[in-house]
Amino acid sequence: MDDADHCAGGGSRPAPPRPSAAQVRRWRRRLAGERDAARIYRELAGLRSGQEREILLGLAEAEERHVAHWEALLGDDAGRPGRTGWRARTMLVLARTLGWIVVLALLQRAESRPLYERDSDAPASMAADERIHSEVVRGLAARGRARMxxxxxxxxxxxxxxxxxxxxxxxxxxxxxxxxxxxxxxxxxxxxxxxxxxxxxxxxxxxxxxxxxAAAAPDDAARASLPALDVDANELALVYRARGMSADEARSRAAAALSGGRADGERRTGTGTGGADGSGAAGADVVxxxxxxxxxxxxxxxxxxxxxxxxxxxxxxxxxxxxxxxxxxxxxxxxxxxxxxxxxxxxxxxxxxxxxxxxxxxxxxxxxxxxxxxxxxx
Incomplete structure (x- = not known):
């Protein structure tokens, strides 16, 4: 059977239809938006350190996966990465001048929009990504707001x-x-x-x-009494219960403080100035x-x-x-x-x-x- 017969018999797969001009324009807008989002997250990551930096870099990598999807759809029509859009440029200026929390608040709103929910050209995983991104940004923004x-x-x-x-x-x-x-x-x-x-x-x-x-902070003199307590009969658990712990947890904390290395147990359980509830000098510093x-x-x-x-x-x-x-x-x-x-x-x-x-x-x-x-x- 020659090639013509093979094609006529349906053995070859027809080439996919070329996208319309409207589709190409829409895909390019999607591509530009994802490129801008990746740039913003990388810029914000450069302003942070530690865990926050790692989270922002993770978001940037996720946006770059979306970039790859639209580039694959567009093929030769994707073109080279263009200049950052005016919205992204504005966010970057705000991040450098007013702080990253302002930009995170804007990104939270952007990520919460159902961008790909009804887009047949985007897989369901991309729509799910955007919903997760919204929660990640919400969490980062909440941490920043709590600090300030x-x-x-x-x-x-x-x-x-x-x-x-x-x-x-x-x-x-x-x-x-x-x-x-x-x-x-x-x-x-x-x-x-x-x-x-x-x-x-x-x-x-x-x-x-x-x-x-200060009035609620534990007395340091009580801490000095810990080594002298009778292991079988003492009220240490009542200290923890008075500070809000349940009976079981209070007994567990008291046993840990009295077993073996008591100094180490004291640091772990908060019998000292910090208290089991975190009050005391540390709380005064927060105020x-x-x-x-x-x-x-x-x-x-x-x-x-x-x-x-x-x-x-x-x-x-x-x-x-x-x-x-x-x-x-x-x-x-x-x-x-x-x-x-x-x-x-x-x-x-x-x-x-x-x-x-x-x-x-x-x-x-x-x-x-x-x-x-x-x-x-x-």
């Missing part, structure tokens, strides 16, 4: 409190008919009073928490310094409270000063809201608008109160 949560909370809340309270104060006295110098004095007084109040509150809060932790917390709260509030006063400090007066103060404060409120949204993995615009609405509502309420008070006095 205290500082972030104090900074964002301090700035936001300064913005809302001082714009409300300024508009309240403007509604009451105060003159330009009176408005400026009121704004600066509100800045200083609020910042001092925030600093005092934070100082008292942190030091009170440190004192509570931080009351002075540092007070200073950061003072500065954060002062920065926010200065924004509504800036136009009046610059010499503006009348409706122009009010409009400028409102625009600056509104922009700052939206910025703080967007930052919170980014770091929490939520939609930045929604959080920005929510923050703006809260500030605008407070300012409108005090302005109307000032109008009513001014009319009653007049």
């Amino acid at each position: 949560s205290g500082t972030l909370r104090a900074a964002v809340f301090g700035v936001n409190d300064g913005l809302v309270s001082n714009i409300a104060l300024v508009l309240g006295v403007i509604g009451g008919g105060a003159s330009g110098p009176a408005v400026l004095l009121t704004g600066l007084s509100g800045l200083l009073a609020g910042a001092l109040s925030m600093a005092a509150g934070e100082y008292i809060s942190v030091n009170s928490q440190r004192e509570l932790l 931080g310094s009351g002075t540092a917390a007070a200073l950061s709260s003072f500065l954060a509030f002062a920065v926010g409270a200065a924004v509504p006063v800036l136009p009046f400090l610059a010499g503006l007066a009348g409706i122009g000063a009010v409009a400028a103060s409102g625009v600056l404060t509104g922009a700052a409120l939206m910025l703080t809201g967007a930052i919170v949204g980014l770091l929490s993995g939520a939609r930045p615009l929604r959080r920005a608008l929510r923050q703006f609405a809260i500030g605008a509502g407070a300012a409108a309420a005090t302005y109307l109160l000032g109008l009513a008070f001014g009319s009653a006095v007049g």
Whole structure:
């Protein structure tokens, strides 16, 4: 049988149809997106070390597997790797300037989109990969947020409190008919009073928490009594139960501390200053310094409270000063809201608008109160 007969008999497999121009364009977009994702993960890995670096490199390798899939589909149409897309370039700039947590929050949202769920050209394993990537990024972002949560909370809340309270104060006295110098004095007084109040509150809060932790820390004198305990009759297990362990676990910990090398058992079980529940000196270190917390709260509030006063400090007066103060404060409120949204993995615009609405509502309420008070006095 010659080749023609062989083909006619169906013995050869027909060549796959050439993809359409629309398919090629879509595959190229997929390929460019996966190449950008791999670059981002490798760039972030360069900013980290240890386990976080290894995890990010693992994500980059997974994205490169996806790159290979689209390159195989495209063949000669794949072309050489092009320039990084503008979104990826923006993320890399954010990573270098604002930190990797901001980029992880953005990537968390990107990875959570069902990109390949209904794409017949992508195997089910790629869609599953993307879902797993979303959880990996979520975990990394959660670790980063946990490390910076205290500082972030104090900074964002301090700035936001300064913005809302001082714009409300300024508009309240403007509604009451105060003159330009009176408005400026009121704004600066509100800045200083609020910042001092925030600093005092934070100082008292942190030091009170440190004192509570210190009161809960085990007594070092009790640790020195461990070698002298009667092995068959002692209350060591009650120490662990008092600190929240179950009866079985407390007995196990007590037996381990009393068996053989007691000094080693003491370190393992936490009979010393750390305590079984991790309280004590280590907990006090996590709380931080009351002075540092007070200073950061003072500065954060002062920065926010200065924004509504800036136009009046610059010499503006009348409706122009009010409009400028409102625009600056509104922009700052939206910025703080967007930052919170980014770091929490939520939609930045929604959080920005929510923050703006809260500030605008407070300012409108005090302005109307000032109008009513001014009319009653007049």
